[in-house]
Amino acid sequence: MFTISHRVEIKTDPQSVYRALSSADGISGWWSRTEGEFEAGGEIAVHFDASVMTLQVLQQNPTKIVWQCLQVDPEWEDTQILFEWEEQDGQTLVQFRHEMWAEETPLYERCSAEWAGYLLSLKDLLETGQGRPYPDNARINHSQGGS
Template identity: 35%
Template structure:
């Protein structure tokens, strides 16, 4: 099994970071501007990019600490069986987000692409919380010309 891992420090309280990961409005500020369904454990979040995109079931929530999503329905084939988690911790000055997209079956070019895009979106999350302006799709940084 393979995983994508990132760690980013954000100058914002863990409560604000958690809200950005668990509400439609919060998610739309950093990942894609078309999100619906965010909510409690069991909710299915629909992330849309030009009308299509992945769905994730909220598998675990621990307030201001843990967010875990599992694929549900419409996801790229390589994402089936994968899990996305955000672990939050604070040192008093910043909240660290330990991000993981785990359980990949193969390390492929698509995984490498997703690794880079997750970097783009983790930095968008940081910008959204620190400056009030993230770069969610379609305003994110493009990493190829397709």
């Protein structure tokens, strides 16, 4: 199994990170338009143009969130997206992992780059008040339909 892993240091408190990762308004501010039930066992829908990604919330607490990918590109199905964060030296360190990829494919590589961009969008949202969610995110390629 393969894992995409990134970390970002954000000049904010852990509670603000939690709010940005655990609500429709928060996620919509850095990733893409989102709706659903943001509690363990709930499902959330993330919208990209004509496609919708369905995630199940496996764990959600003030320092960790885990999502299971349900309805999405077949390569994403049954993968897990994890965020863990802690205060460190007056800022918050966010560790991100997208785990359980079956193989390293062109989509895996593109998603790794896109996740880095979305984490910088999260950082911008929390540090400046303005993220760069889809469709205004940095594009990795010209044929990108959204993810």
